[in-house]
Every structure is written in structure tokens, then in C-alpha cells.
Amino acid sequence: MGPFHDPAPHNIRRWVIFCIGTLNFIMSMFCRVSVAVIAPSLTKDLNLDPTQLGDLSASFFYGFALCQLPLGLAIDRVGTRISSVFLGCATLTGGIIFALGSSYEHLLLGRFLLGLGLGGNLMIILVLLSVWFPVDRFASLGATVVAIGVIGNLFAATPLALMSELVGWRSSFLVFSLVDAIIICLFVLVMRDHPPGHTAIVGSKKGLLDGFKRLFSMYAYWAISFGNFVRYGYFVALQGLWATQFLIYGLRLPQRAAADALLFLGVGYMFGLPFFGYLSDKVLKSRKKVVISTFFFSVILTFSVCFWHQQVRTWVILSTFFGMGMLAAPGQISYAHIKELVPINISAQAMTAMNLFNILGAALITQILGILAGGKITEFRNVSDFNFIWLVGGLLLAIAMTLYCFVPESPIFGSKSKRGHTALVTGPCSDKSDD
Secondary structure, three states: OOOOOOOOOOOOHHHHHHHHHHHHHHHHHHHHOHHHHHHHHHHHHHOOOHHHHHHHHHHHHHHHHHHHHHHHHHHHHHOHHHHHHHHHHHHHHHHHHHHHOOOHHHHHHHHHHHHHHHOOHHHHHHHHHHHHOOHHHHHHHHHHHHHHHOHHHHHOOHHHHHHHHHHOHHHHHHHHHHHHHHHHHHHHHHOOOOOOOEEEOOOOOOOOOHHHHHHHOOHHHHHHHHHHHHHHHHHHHHHHHHHHHHHHHHOOOOHHHHHHHHHHHHHHHHHHHHHHHHHHHHHOOOOHHHHHHHHHHHHHHHHHHHHOOOOOOHHHHHHHHHHHHHHHHHHHHHHHHHHHHOOHHHHHHHHHHHHHHHHHHHHHHHHHHHHHHOOOHHHOOOHHHHHHHHHHHHHHHHHHHHHHOOOOOOHHHOHHHHOOOHHHHOOOEEEHHHO
């Protein structure tokens, strides 16, 4: 069996798994940004202040982060189906508590449980893709899942606002809980931990932490994780806060023009996900070349903004933001890279442990930029006052690129993949008939 062996040719179940798993991830993307839309209603109904609203939003990500390491362990030990059942229960419980909560503490607990339950949606589908599809389609398919998942952010904007006005925010989240429960039930009914004729390979139960010990001793894990910490964290920091501040208070753009630039940032990210996944899987046949080259162009593009002035042309702004979004997308390829560098019995642990850095990057880089901003943003008068955003981002991206240079290429694309590395790249399952 070669490294690009198809474990389930002509099997329709895997495409059903792909579709329902993507729907499941859309729900996660929806929930993570939903508080911003219903914030006025929460403030009115429960008399919440801005700090409490911020805590509600952050509590989701704390639950999300807490989920990652135990989830990887659970997937590698008991499989995706059982793990999905527990995640679904946490999500349903959190959604109901949030919808019916009568106090700030109730809502805080609900959001935390939502983060805990929805925090595994991406990892579950990535693990299943690694098992049901050939290894040279993993990056492109995984990137497609994330690109489609961005639809969840769109649903959490105007559609949620309209629904909240129509039936109220509480009823809206009860509907969300019901829809999510239906999706989880369908997903559990359809999914299988591995294709017919394959047997899941699990880690030794003698030492539950052995996988993490091995992972944490690898330079590649830390370098790849730091790369995602920077790439995704900086992208979220720009998209969630700092790009808007720069555009409105630095370039003095009207709110509509600033929104257009943010739209291009998001569209660039959506376009880059499947594009670079396909480029890695089928064209360049390399993880490392795609990641490093896009880091390089990200550094150049980020530093270039330091030379902007208030008369910069609109097409320059839009194309630069589109490029920044697009070049942030190859972080998704890193999941494929780390999965292919570790033994198959700890592949889920590797991907979830790396995913933890994505969430931490989004939180910490946003806060670091806030500390460096110092005084009130509204008091900034020149474009150069915002150079700290681009200098810090460019420096972090350059460091991440340098560290990634010393990460080995994925064995599935090297000559070694033809001489005994098959077992490392066929996903968390093995075909005993080929043994």
C-alpha cells in the first residue's frame, strides 16, 4: 500500500461525513462571534456592563482552549464518535443555560460550555478526513471545511440580528441548540471511526501522557505551533479589532470604506484556504514550501503598510488587505504537516495541541497590540501612529518563518515515503489485509 493509498474509494459515506462535519463546524464559527450582535439586548435585559460583555465573549474561548488537549487524547483513545457525543452534550447544555439564564453568571457558564463543546468540531472532521481520504487530499479538503465554515460568521451577523428582533435572543439560541443537536445526532449516526476493512490504531493505555511527552519533545511541533500562533493570531487581531482602528482613525476612512477593506480581508482568507491547500497537495507537493513562501510574502506585505499615507489609493488598501487575508490561510496546511510528522497513534493529539496555539494567539496578540497602543486610539492623528501594528506583526511573522525553515518536510512528499514511511501517513487507521 503506497503513501497515497485511497482508504475508501467510491464510498459515498465519506462525502456525507464531509458535508455534515462541515455543517457542524459552521455552528462553531457562528457561536464564537454571536455575542457581539446580541450585545445590546444582553445589556438591556440583564443590565450588563462592557466588561461583562467582554468576559462573556472571552469565556467561549477559554472553554474552547481547555477542550483541546483532552480532546486529542480522547480521539486517539476512544474515537471520534464517542468524543462527538460528549461534545454534543456540552454544547446542548451550554446553549440551553445561555438561552434561559437569568443572571450574568448563568450566561458565563453557558458560553464556557458552548466553547467546550464546539471547540472540537474542527478537530473531529479533520481526524475523519485523515482516515477516510488519501493523504494527498487532506490539506485541500481541510482548508475547504474552514473556508465554508466562515459562513457561520456571516449567519452571526445580519441573520442573527433579524432573528433576535423577531423572536428575541433567548428563542434564537434555543433554536441554535435544537439545530446543533440535530446535526450532532446525524453526524454520530453517519460517521465511522475508520473505513470498512480498516482498524483504528490507538495509543498505549499504559501511559496516557506518553503521546504528549513525545510531541512536546519535537522541535517541529513547537515551530509549527508558533507559526500558527502568529499567523492566525495576527489575522484575528487585525480582523477583530486593529484593522478597523487603523482604517478609521489612521487613514480617516468612513465606516463603510473600512468595512469594505475588512470584507476583502475575509474574502482573501476564504479564497486562500482551498487555493493553498490544492497548491500544497497537488501542485508543489510540499507543506514546507507553501508555508515558508507565504510567510515571506506576508512579512513584505505587512511591513509595506508602514509606508502608507492618508492619500493612499483605495485599490492599494483593498488589494493589500485581500493579500493579507489570503496569505493567512496556509496556517491550515500546518495541521497536515504536523499530522504527517508524528506517529499515527498520536495524530489527533498533535492537531489539537497545535490548535490550542491558534486560540492563544488570537487572544494574546490582540492584547499585546492593545498594550503597545498605550493611550486612546481616538487621539492618534497620523498614519505613522499605527506603525506598531505592522512592525510587531511583520517581526513576529519573520521570526515564525525563520523557525519554520528548520522543520523537516512532510515524509509523504519525500523519497523516504516510498521506503517504509507508509505507516506514518495513512491516518489513524491501518488496513490489516495489507500487513
